[in-house]
Amino acid sequence: MHEMSIAIAALEIMEQAALKHSARRILAVWIEVDASACVEPEAIAACFEVVCAGGIAQGCALHLEQSPIRARCLDCGHEFDLGPGLELPCPLCAGRGLRLEGGRGMVVNRMEIEE
Numbered sequence: 001m002h003e004m005s006i007a008i009a010a011l012e013i014m015e016q017a018a019l020k021h022s023a024r025r026i027l028a029v030w031i032e033v034d035a036s037a038c039v040e041p042e043a044i045a046a047c048f049e050v051v052c053a054g055g056i057a058q059g060c061a062l063h064l065e066q067s068p069i070r071a072r073c074l075d076c077g078h079e080f081d082l083g084p085g086l087e088l089p090c091p092l093c094a095g096r097g098l099r100l101e102g103g104r105g106m107v108v109n110r111m112e113i114e115e
Contacts, residue, residue, distance in 0.1 A: 003039050006106050007047035011057060013108045018056055023113035028061040030110040035066045037105065061112075070101040 010031055018026050033039060041064050048062050068081035075095030088096050 002037070003043040004047045004051070006033065006037070006039060006044055007051045009106060010048065010108055011051045011055075014057055014060075014111060015055070017108070017111055018113055021113060021115070023056065023115055025114040026057040026060045026111055027114055028063065028112040029057075029108060030063040030065070032065045032067050032107045032109055034069070034105055036069045036100065041066065071098045072101055073097065074099055 010029070014026050014029055017023075033044065044064060045062055048060075052058050052060055068083075070079060071082050072079050073090035073093060073095045074097035076090060076093040078090055078092040079101065080091055082100075088098060090096075090098065
């Protein structure tokens with residue numbers, strides 16, 4: 001399950017940051033997942049709860065955001081976010097030749113800790 005690997009990676013990042021800041025508990029985390037990862041937010045939340053159980057992040061509030069997929073038009077070079085349904089024509093020149101720009105995968109943007 002891809003969602004489980006994302007939850008495990010997020011927890012590892014969180015635990016490293018908590019150790020660096022001498023945190024006793026992780027209370028909340030804000031995570032951004034690239035929409036191109038094709039994951040279900042509910043599945044990530046369930047996996048996150050499982051991997052956090054019994055540790056410093058148990059009961060941690062998860063704030064999950066999906067970042068949009070970015071595309072570059074091969075005709076005019078315009079960069080834009082692909083919306084729902086992955087609309088293909090470029091909004092600037094109506095070109096259909098697009099290249100998906102690399103996503104950032106998963107990023108832990110912010111944490112709330114108890115020292």
